[in-house]
Amino acid sequence: MLDLPHKTEKSHADGKILQSVDDGVGVITFNNPDKRNAMSLDMWEGLGLALTDLRDDPTVRVVILVGAGSKAFVSGADISQFEQVRHNAEASEEYSRRSAAQRALLADYPKPTIACIRGFCLGGGMLVAMLADIRIASDNSQFGIPAARLGIAYSYDGLRQLVSLVGPSWARLLMYTGMRIDATEALRIGLINRVIPDAELWGSTMDIARTISANAPLAVQAAKITIAEILKDRADRDMDAISAIGRSCMDSEDFREGRRAFMEKRKPTFTGR
Numbered sequence: 001m002l003d004l005p006h007k008t009e010k011s012h013a014d015g016k017i018l019q020s021v022d023d024g025v026g027v028i029t030f031n032n033p034d035k036r037n038a039m040s041l042d043m044w045e046g047l048g049l050a051l052t053d054l055r056d057d058p059t060v061r062v063v064i065l066v067g068a069g070s071k072a073f074v075s076g077a078d079i080s081q082f083e084q085v086r087h088n089a090e091a092s093e094e095y096s097r098r099s100a101a102q103r104a105l106l107a108d109y110p111k112p113t114i115a116c117i118r119g120f121c122l123g124g125g126m127l128v129a130m131l132a133d134i135r136i137a138s139d140n141s142q143f144g145i146p147a148a149r150l151g152i153a154y155s156y157d158g159l160r161q162l163v164s165l166v167g168p169s170w171a172r173l174l175m176y177t178g179m180r181i182d183a184t185e186a187l188r189i190g191l192i193n194r195v196i197p198d199a200e201l202w203g204s205t206m207d208i209a210r211t212i213s214a215n216a217p218l219a220v221q222a223a224k225i226t227i228a229e230i231l232k233d234r235a236d237r238d239m240d241a242i243s244a245i246g247r248s249c250m251d252s253e254d255f256r257e258g259r260r261a262f263m264e265k266r267k268p269t270f271t272g273r
């Protein structure tokens with residue numbers, strides 16, 4: 001098991017999704033290591049519940065997504081369910097519909113999210129990782145989208161994220177071949193942010209999470225909102241949302257605290273107001 005330095009506070013999907021909070025950092029664990037954390041529909045629904053809880057918890061400023069065990073982040077959708085629930089176009093649409101709300105929740109999540117990736121990150125696991133804001137991976141991690149090996153059409157939102165991270169050329173190579181790439185290559189093509197020796201992965205990911213958590217929440221939110229709007233088509237961009245968060249930031253107590261702390265040569269204490 002991944003050595004998580006906190007206890008589980010809540011679980012969903014029969015214990016296959018775990019949720020906890022540690023020092024302002026929410027943690028969601030995909031916990032089905034015997035199946036390399038393959039995602040069943042129940043797990044998608046559990047992920048949605050955990051994301052909602054941590055979103056609504058005012059003590060949580062950042063959320064880490066991590067896989068249990070030493071072998072995988074998430075090895076994709078649970079293929080053993082496909083014969084029953086994803087065997088043709090109609091069933092597949094219903095299957096997508098059941099996970100759509102959860103995917104949207106992650107895509108539009110108001111707090112920063114970090115995927116902490118050890119071992120296999122495949123198919124639907126790549127989708128989860130790509131929907132997170134930041135990807136920190138161990139040196140033993142492997143990435144791939146084997147949709148062409150299974151005969152699956154990968155989703156629009158998955159490919160949109162892939163193209164925006166690695167560009168169309170690498171997206172095509174990955175999708176046409178279904179090949180797996182290692183952490184070094186994933187880093188080089190921009191799929192992940194950083195590669196860490198396996199033994200230091202959790203500590204390094206928590207360091208980044210704590211750094212984010214100690215920063216001014218409104219300023220972090222302003223960056224998150226503005227970057228998300230930049231990635232939309234121009235016609236769909238909500239420039240008012242960007243102005244609104246910019247105004248909240250510049251009028252905030254935290255901005256006052258930030259500039260005072262700098263002048264007084266001390267660490268600022270931010271409250272998110």
Ligand code: COA
Pocket residue numbers: 034035036038039071075076077078079080120122123124146150152
């Ligand atoms: N769905 C369902 N079961 C899965 C799974 C998945 N996505 N990934 C792994 N499993 C199961 C295996 O069937 C196996 O079950 P078993 O113990 O009952 O035989 C168990 O998890 C361990 O997998 P195994 O293949 O023995 O482990 P490995 O370490 O040699 O390989 C993977 C791990 C992830 C590379 C390999 O299991 C794999 O290729 N999985 C499918 C990945 C995939 O195609 N994902 C996209 C789905 S859309």
